[in-house]
Amino acid sequence: MDMNVLLAFLTASFLVSMSPGAGAVNTMNSVVNHGFRSTIPTILGLEVGYGIQILVVAVGLGAILASSNVLFSVIKWIGVGYLIWLGIQKWISNPTFNPEHEYSSSNMKLFWQSALVNLTNPKATVFLVALLPQFLSSDTSTHPTQLLIMGTTLLVVDVIVMLCYASLASKFQRFITSDKRMRITNRIFGSFFILAALLLSSFKKAT
Template sequence: MFGLPVEALAGFALTSVIIELTPGPNMAYLAVVAATRGRRLGYAAVAGVALGLAIVGLATALGLAAVISASPVMYQILRWGGVIYLLWLAWDGWRDADGEMEAAPDGADMARFFRRGLVTNLLNPKAAVFYIAVLPGFVVPDGRVVEQTLLLSLIYVLAATVIHAAIVTLAGAARTLLLDERRSRIIRRALSVALALIALWFAWKTRG
Protein backbone atom coordinates (compact mmCIF):
# COMPACT_ATOMS: atom_id res chain seq x y z
CA MET A 1 0.00 0.00 0.00
CA PHE A 2 1.39 3.38 -1.07
CA GLY A 3 4.50 1.51 -2.21
CA LEU A 4 5.06 -0.23 1.14
CA PRO A 5 5.55 -4.02 0.97
CA VAL A 6 3.52 -6.21 3.30
CA GLU A 7 6.63 -7.34 5.18
CA ALA A 8 7.52 -3.72 5.95
CA LEU A 9 4.04 -3.09 7.35
CA ALA A 10 4.18 -6.27 9.46
CA GLY A 11 7.68 -5.43 10.70
CA PHE A 12 6.65 -1.93 11.69
CA ALA A 13 3.54 -3.21 13.47
CA LEU A 14 5.66 -5.69 15.48
CA THR A 15 8.18 -2.94 16.30
CA SER A 16 5.37 -0.66 17.48
CA VAL A 17 3.95 -3.36 19.76
CA ILE A 18 7.36 -4.10 21.31
CA ILE A 19 8.06 -0.41 21.92
CA GLU A 20 4.64 0.21 23.44
CA LEU A 21 5.05 -2.76 25.80
CA THR A 22 8.11 -1.03 27.27
CA PRO A 23 7.10 0.75 30.51
CA GLY A 24 6.79 4.50 30.18
CA PRO A 25 4.78 7.56 31.27
CA ASN A 26 1.65 6.68 29.29
CA MET A 27 1.50 3.15 30.64
CA ALA A 28 2.03 4.27 34.24
CA TYR A 29 -0.50 7.09 34.06
CA LEU A 30 -3.22 4.96 32.46
CA ALA A 31 -2.73 2.20 35.02
CA VAL A 32 -3.05 4.71 37.86
CA VAL A 33 -6.22 6.24 36.40
CA ALA A 34 -7.89 2.86 35.82
CA ALA A 35 -6.99 1.49 39.26
CA THR A 36 -8.01 4.59 41.20
CA ARG A 37 -10.77 6.19 39.13
CA GLY A 38 -12.22 3.31 37.11
CA ARG A 39 -12.07 1.93 33.59
CA ARG A 40 -14.37 4.50 32.00
CA LEU A 41 -12.06 7.37 32.87
CA GLY A 42 -9.11 5.18 31.93
CA TYR A 43 -10.56 4.62 28.46
CA ALA A 44 -11.19 8.37 28.14
CA ALA A 45 -7.51 8.96 28.89
CA VAL A 46 -6.58 6.29 26.31
CA ALA A 47 -8.58 8.20 23.69
CA GLY A 48 -6.67 11.37 24.59
CA VAL A 49 -3.33 9.57 24.30
CA ALA A 50 -4.37 8.14 20.91
CA LEU A 51 -5.27 11.61 19.62
CA GLY A 52 -1.92 12.92 20.88
CA LEU A 53 -0.06 10.18 19.00
CA ALA A 54 -2.08 10.91 15.87
CA ILE A 55 -1.27 14.63 16.08
CA VAL A 56 2.45 13.92 16.44
CA GLY A 57 2.24 11.49 13.52
CA LEU A 58 0.59 14.13 11.36
CA ALA A 59 3.26 16.62 12.41
CA THR A 60 5.89 14.08 11.35
CA ALA A 61 4.32 13.74 7.93
CA LEU A 62 4.42 17.52 7.58
CA GLY A 63 8.01 17.71 8.78
CA LEU A 64 7.26 19.56 12.01
CA ALA A 65 8.54 16.82 14.29
CA ALA A 66 11.91 16.96 12.51
CA VAL A 67 12.19 20.60 13.52
CA ILE A 68 11.45 19.73 17.15
CA SER A 69 13.93 16.86 17.10
CA ALA A 70 16.65 19.12 15.68
CA SER A 71 16.02 21.89 18.22
CA PRO A 72 17.57 21.18 21.65
CA VAL A 73 15.61 24.07 23.17
CA MET A 74 12.23 22.83 21.89
CA TYR A 75 13.07 19.28 22.96
CA GLN A 76 13.92 20.43 26.49
CA ILE A 77 10.76 22.53 26.72
CA LEU A 78 8.64 19.51 25.82
CA ARG A 79 10.70 17.24 28.07
CA TRP A 80 10.41 19.35 31.20
CA GLY A 81 6.82 20.25 30.43
CA GLY A 82 6.02 16.54 30.41
CA VAL A 83 7.93 15.89 33.64
CA ILE A 84 6.23 18.76 35.46
CA TYR A 85 2.80 17.69 34.20
CA LEU A 86 3.32 14.11 35.39
CA LEU A 87 4.45 15.38 38.79
CA TRP A 88 1.34 17.55 38.98
CA LEU A 89 -0.83 14.53 38.16
CA ALA A 90 0.94 12.58 40.91
CA TRP A 91 0.27 15.39 43.39
CA ASP A 92 -3.34 15.61 42.26
CA GLY A 93 -3.76 11.87 42.88
CA TRP A 94 -2.13 12.12 46.32
CA ARG A 95 -4.35 15.07 47.27
CA ASP A 96 -7.50 13.26 46.17
CA ALA A 97 -6.61 10.03 48.01
CA ASP A 98 -8.87 11.00 50.91
CA GLY A 99 -11.84 11.59 48.63
CA GLU A 100 -14.57 9.09 47.88
CA MET A 101 -14.31 6.98 44.77
CA GLU A 102 -16.66 8.05 41.99
CA ALA A 103 -19.03 5.25 41.00
CA ALA A 104 -20.35 6.88 37.83
CA PRO A 105 -18.18 9.57 36.21
CA ASP A 106 -20.10 12.21 34.28
CA GLY A 107 -19.34 13.88 30.96
CA ALA A 108 -17.17 16.53 32.57
CA ASP A 109 -14.98 13.87 34.17
CA MET A 110 -14.63 12.02 30.87
CA ALA A 111 -13.62 15.21 29.07
CA ARG A 112 -11.13 16.13 31.81
CA PHE A 113 -9.33 12.79 31.65
CA PHE A 114 -9.42 12.84 27.86
CA ARG A 115 -7.62 16.19 27.96
CA ARG A 116 -5.14 14.88 30.51
CA GLY A 117 -4.29 11.92 28.29
CA LEU A 118 -3.89 14.24 25.31
CA VAL A 119 -1.65 16.72 27.12
CA THR A 120 0.44 13.96 28.70
CA ASN A 121 1.26 12.59 25.27
CA LEU A 122 1.79 15.91 23.50
CA LEU A 123 4.36 16.81 26.18
CA ASN A 124 6.21 13.53 25.64
CA PRO A 125 9.16 14.19 23.29
CA LYS A 126 9.77 10.43 23.04
CA ALA A 127 6.75 10.24 20.73
CA ALA A 128 8.34 12.69 18.29
CA VAL A 129 11.69 10.92 18.58
CA PHE A 130 10.04 7.58 17.74
CA TYR A 131 8.50 9.01 14.60
CA ILE A 132 11.83 10.54 13.59
CA ALA A 133 14.20 7.74 14.59
CA VAL A 134 12.19 4.56 13.91
CA LEU A 135 9.41 5.25 11.41
CA PRO A 136 11.61 6.54 8.52
CA GLY A 137 13.43 3.21 8.44
CA PHE A 138 10.25 1.57 7.11
CA VAL A 139 9.51 4.20 4.46
CA VAL A 140 10.34 3.46 0.82
CA PRO A 141 12.24 6.56 -0.42
CA ASP A 142 11.02 6.35 -4.00
CA GLY A 143 7.41 5.85 -2.90
CA ARG A 144 4.71 8.23 -1.69
CA VAL A 145 6.51 9.32 1.44
CA VAL A 146 3.78 11.47 3.01
CA GLU A 147 1.12 8.81 2.48
CA GLN A 148 3.45 6.09 3.78
CA THR A 149 4.25 8.14 6.87
CA LEU A 150 0.56 8.68 7.60
CA LEU A 151 -0.19 4.97 7.12
CA LEU A 152 2.64 3.89 9.43
CA SER A 153 1.54 6.51 11.97
CA LEU A 154 -1.97 5.05 11.89
CA ILE A 155 -0.57 1.55 12.49
CA TYR A 156 1.42 2.84 15.46
CA VAL A 157 -1.57 4.65 16.94
CA LEU A 158 -3.73 1.54 16.59
CA ALA A 159 -1.10 -0.70 18.19
CA ALA A 160 -0.56 1.74 21.05
CA THR A 161 -4.30 2.16 21.62
CA VAL A 162 -4.95 -1.57 21.82
CA ILE A 163 -2.12 -2.01 24.32
CA HIS A 164 -3.19 1.01 26.38
CA ALA A 165 -6.80 -0.21 26.46
CA ALA A 166 -5.58 -3.61 27.65
CA ILE A 167 -3.59 -1.94 30.43
CA VAL A 168 -6.67 -0.01 31.53
CA THR A 169 -8.77 -3.18 31.47
CA LEU A 170 -6.28 -5.11 33.61
CA ALA A 171 -5.61 -2.24 36.01
CA GLY A 172 -9.33 -1.61 36.36
CA ALA A 173 -9.69 -5.12 37.81
CA ALA A 174 -7.61 -3.95 40.78
CA ARG A 175 -10.27 -1.37 41.59
CA THR A 176 -12.08 -3.90 43.77
CA LEU A 177 -9.13 -3.70 46.15
CA LEU A 178 -9.96 -0.05 46.75
CA LEU A 179 -13.43 -0.52 48.19
CA ASP A 180 -12.05 -0.43 51.73
CA GLU A 181 -11.49 3.25 52.60
CA ARG A 182 -8.20 2.79 54.48
CA ARG A 183 -6.78 0.41 51.90
CA SER A 184 -7.96 2.75 49.15
CA ARG A 185 -6.06 5.68 50.65
CA ILE A 186 -2.85 3.66 50.97
CA ILE A 187 -2.98 2.21 47.45
CA ARG A 188 -3.94 5.50 45.79
CA ARG A 189 -1.10 7.33 47.50
CA ALA A 190 1.32 4.53 46.64
CA LEU A 191 0.28 4.79 43.00
CA SER A 192 0.73 8.56 43.13
CA VAL A 193 4.27 8.08 44.46
CA ALA A 194 4.89 5.55 41.68
CA LEU A 195 3.72 8.07 39.09
CA ALA A 196 6.05 10.70 40.56
CA LEU A 197 8.94 8.22 40.34
CA ILE A 198 8.01 7.49 36.72
CA ALA A 199 8.19 11.26 36.04
CA LEU A 200 11.71 11.39 37.51
CA TRP A 201 12.70 8.27 35.55
CA PHE A 202 11.29 9.91 32.41
CA ALA A 203 13.40 13.03 33.08
CA TRP A 204 16.51 10.85 33.41
CA LYS A 205 15.85 8.71 30.33
CA THR A 206 15.19 11.71 28.05
CA ARG A 207 18.09 13.84 29.25
CA GLY A 208 20.13 13.24 26.08
Protein backbone atom coordinates in the same frame (compact mmCIF):
# COMPACT_ATOMS: atom_id res chain seq x y z
CA MET B 1 3.89 -0.96 1.77
CA ASP B 2 5.64 -4.28 1.38
CA MET B 3 4.03 -6.88 3.66
CA ASN B 4 7.33 -7.82 5.32
CA VAL B 5 8.05 -4.16 6.06
CA LEU B 6 4.56 -3.68 7.45
CA LEU B 7 4.89 -6.73 9.72
CA ALA B 8 8.25 -5.48 10.98
CA PHE B 9 6.74 -2.06 11.67
CA LEU B 10 3.75 -3.66 13.39
CA THR B 11 6.11 -5.59 15.68
CA ALA B 12 8.07 -2.44 16.50
CA SER B 13 4.81 -0.60 17.24
CA PHE B 14 3.70 -3.24 19.74
CA LEU B 15 7.08 -3.29 21.49
CA VAL B 16 7.05 0.48 21.89
CA SER B 17 3.46 0.67 23.15
CA MET B 18 3.93 -2.24 25.55
CA SER B 19 6.92 -0.65 27.29
CA PRO B 20 5.54 0.85 30.54
CA GLY B 21 5.45 4.62 30.52
CA ALA B 22 3.40 7.62 31.54
CA GLY B 23 0.57 6.66 29.16
CA ALA B 24 0.17 3.21 30.70
CA VAL B 25 0.32 4.62 34.23
CA ASN B 26 -2.30 7.23 33.31
CA THR B 27 -4.62 4.62 31.82
CA MET B 28 -4.39 2.26 34.80
CA ASN B 29 -4.83 5.12 37.25
CA SER B 30 -8.02 6.28 35.49
CA VAL B 31 -9.54 2.80 35.55
CA VAL B 32 -8.74 2.18 39.21
CA ASN B 33 -10.01 5.60 40.31
CA HIS B 34 -12.95 6.17 37.97
CA GLY B 35 -14.06 2.76 36.73
CA PHE B 36 -13.56 0.94 33.45
CA ARG B 37 -15.84 3.37 31.60
CA SER B 38 -13.17 6.05 32.07
CA THR B 39 -11.09 4.05 29.58
CA ILE B 40 -12.84 5.73 26.64
CA PRO B 41 -12.00 9.41 27.34
CA THR B 42 -8.61 8.47 28.77
CA ILE B 43 -7.44 6.46 25.76
CA LEU B 44 -8.99 8.93 23.31
CA GLY B 45 -6.98 11.69 24.96
CA LEU B 46 -3.78 9.66 24.78
CA GLU B 47 -4.32 8.90 21.10
CA VAL B 48 -5.09 12.53 20.24
CA GLY B 49 -1.80 13.52 21.89
CA TYR B 50 0.03 10.69 20.14
CA GLY B 51 -1.66 11.49 16.83
CA ILE B 52 -0.50 15.11 17.01
CA GLN B 53 3.05 13.88 17.68
CA ILE B 54 2.85 11.63 14.61
CA LEU B 55 1.46 14.45 12.47
CA VAL B 56 4.19 16.85 13.63
CA VAL B 57 6.87 14.33 12.68
CA ALA B 58 5.18 13.49 9.36
CA VAL B 59 5.21 17.13 8.22
CA GLY B 60 8.84 17.55 9.22
CA LEU B 61 8.50 19.65 12.35
CA GLY B 62 9.60 16.73 14.49
CA ALA B 63 13.06 16.87 12.96
CA ILE B 64 13.33 20.51 14.04
CA LEU B 65 12.34 19.61 17.60
CA ALA B 66 14.72 16.68 17.66
CA SER B 67 17.61 18.87 16.51
CA SER B 68 16.87 21.88 18.72
CA ASN B 69 18.27 21.64 22.23
CA VAL B 70 16.19 24.58 23.42
CA LEU B 71 12.82 23.32 22.10
CA PHE B 72 13.58 19.80 23.28
CA SER B 73 14.44 21.01 26.80
CA VAL B 74 11.41 23.27 27.06
CA ILE B 75 8.96 20.51 26.13
CA LYS B 76 10.80 17.96 28.25
CA TRP B 77 10.67 20.05 31.40
CA ILE B 78 7.04 20.99 30.83
CA GLY B 79 6.33 17.26 30.65
CA VAL B 80 8.39 16.56 33.78
CA GLY B 81 6.56 19.28 35.69
CA TYR B 82 3.17 18.06 34.54
CA LEU B 83 3.83 14.46 35.58
CA ILE B 84 5.14 15.58 38.98
CA TRP B 85 2.02 17.72 39.43
CA LEU B 86 -0.17 14.70 38.63
CA GLY B 87 1.81 12.60 41.11
CA ILE B 88 1.47 15.16 43.89
CA GLN B 89 -2.27 15.46 43.24
CA LYS B 90 -2.61 11.70 43.69
CA TRP B 91 -0.60 11.82 46.92
CA ILE B 92 -2.60 14.61 48.56
CA SER B 93 -6.03 13.46 47.37
CA ASN B 94 -8.38 12.11 50.02
CA PRO B 95 -10.90 9.96 48.11
CA THR B 96 -13.87 8.21 49.66
CA PHE B 97 -14.29 4.54 48.84
CA ASN B 98 -17.16 3.82 46.48
CA PRO B 99 -18.09 0.13 46.06
CA GLU B 100 -19.25 0.84 42.50
CA HIS B 101 -15.83 2.30 41.66
CA GLU B 102 -17.52 5.31 40.08
CA TYR B 103 -15.55 8.35 41.24
CA SER B 104 -16.51 11.81 40.10
CA SER B 105 -14.40 13.23 37.31
CA SER B 106 -15.59 14.67 34.03
CA ASN B 107 -14.80 12.89 30.80
CA MET B 108 -13.32 16.10 29.40
CA LYS B 109 -10.92 16.38 32.34
CA LEU B 110 -9.75 12.81 31.81
CA PHE B 111 -9.45 13.42 28.07
CA TRP B 112 -7.31 16.56 28.32
CA GLN B 113 -5.19 15.19 31.14
CA SER B 114 -4.36 12.18 28.97
CA ALA B 115 -3.75 14.26 25.85
CA LEU B 116 -1.25 16.42 27.74
CA VAL B 117 0.59 13.35 29.03
CA ASN B 118 1.49 12.42 25.45
CA LEU B 119 1.82 15.95 24.07
CA THR B 120 4.46 16.89 26.63
CA ASN B 121 6.60 13.82 26.03
CA PRO B 122 9.44 14.70 23.62
CA LYS B 123 10.71 11.12 23.83
CA ALA B 124 7.82 10.13 21.57
CA THR B 125 8.83 12.73 18.99
CA VAL B 126 12.48 11.68 19.02
CA PHE B 127 11.43 8.04 18.76
CA LEU B 128 9.16 8.74 15.80
CA VAL B 129 11.83 10.81 14.03
CA ALA B 130 14.22 7.86 14.39
CA LEU B 131 11.70 5.10 13.61
CA LEU B 132 9.54 6.25 10.71
CA PRO B 133 12.33 6.92 8.17
CA GLN B 134 13.64 3.37 8.68
CA PHE B 135 10.47 1.97 7.11
CA LEU B 136 9.96 4.47 4.30
CA SER B 137 10.73 3.28 0.76
CA SER B 138 12.99 5.25 -1.55
CA ASP B 139 9.97 6.22 -3.70
CA THR B 140 9.13 9.65 -2.29
CA SER B 141 5.85 9.80 -4.21
CA THR B 142 4.42 7.08 -1.93
CA HIS B 143 5.64 8.65 1.34
CA PRO B 144 2.28 10.29 2.23
CA THR B 145 0.48 6.96 1.85
CA GLN B 146 3.16 5.10 3.78
CA LEU B 147 3.11 7.66 6.61
CA LEU B 148 -0.68 7.42 6.77
CA ILE B 149 -0.47 3.64 7.06
CA MET B 150 2.25 3.80 9.70
CA GLY B 151 0.50 6.52 11.68
CA THR B 152 -2.76 4.57 11.68
CA THR B 153 -0.89 1.41 12.71
CA LEU B 154 0.80 3.19 15.63
CA LEU B 155 -2.51 4.54 16.92
CA VAL B 156 -4.46 1.29 16.54
CA VAL B 157 -1.71 -0.70 18.25
CA ASP B 158 -1.52 1.81 21.09
CA VAL B 159 -5.29 1.62 21.62
CA ILE B 160 -5.09 -2.18 21.84
CA VAL B 161 -2.20 -2.07 24.30
CA MET B 162 -3.85 0.61 26.48
CA LEU B 163 -7.04 -1.48 26.59
CA CYS B 164 -4.92 -4.38 27.85
CA TYR B 165 -3.44 -2.17 30.58
CA ALA B 166 -6.96 -0.98 31.46
CA SER B 167 -8.18 -4.57 31.71
CA LEU B 168 -5.26 -5.40 33.99
CA ALA B 169 -6.01 -2.39 36.19
CA SER B 170 -9.67 -3.39 36.50
CA LYS B 171 -8.52 -6.56 38.27
CA PHE B 172 -7.06 -4.43 41.06
CA GLN B 173 -10.43 -2.91 41.91
CA ARG B 174 -11.55 -5.96 43.86
CA PHE B 175 -8.82 -5.23 46.43
CA ILE B 176 -9.98 -1.64 47.03
CA THR B 177 -12.49 -2.11 49.83
CA SER B 178 -11.91 0.93 52.05
CA ASP B 179 -10.90 4.58 52.12
CA LYS B 180 -7.47 3.54 53.39
CA ARG B 181 -6.82 1.18 50.48
CA MET B 182 -8.06 3.82 48.06
CA ARG B 183 -5.54 6.32 49.45
CA ILE B 184 -2.75 3.73 49.28
CA THR B 185 -3.65 2.97 45.66
CA ASN B 186 -3.64 6.66 44.78
CA ARG B 187 -0.23 7.13 46.37
CA ILE B 188 1.14 4.14 44.47
CA PHE B 189 0.02 5.67 41.17
CA GLY B 190 1.23 9.06 42.33
CA SER B 191 4.66 7.55 42.89
CA PHE B 192 4.54 6.00 39.41
CA PHE B 193 3.76 9.40 37.88
CA ILE B 194 6.72 10.94 39.72
CA LEU B 195 8.96 8.03 38.68
CA ALA B 196 7.90 8.58 35.05
CA ALA B 197 8.82 12.25 35.49
CA LEU B 198 12.26 11.35 36.83
CA LEU B 199 12.85 8.98 33.93
CA LEU B 200 11.79 11.66 31.46
CA SER B 201 14.06 14.22 33.12
CA SER B 202 17.06 11.94 32.61
CA PHE B 203 16.30 11.40 28.93
CA LYS B 204 18.70 13.09 26.53
CA LYS B 205 18.38 13.12 22.78
CA ALA B 206 21.19 11.64 20.78
CA THR B 207 23.76 14.09 19.49
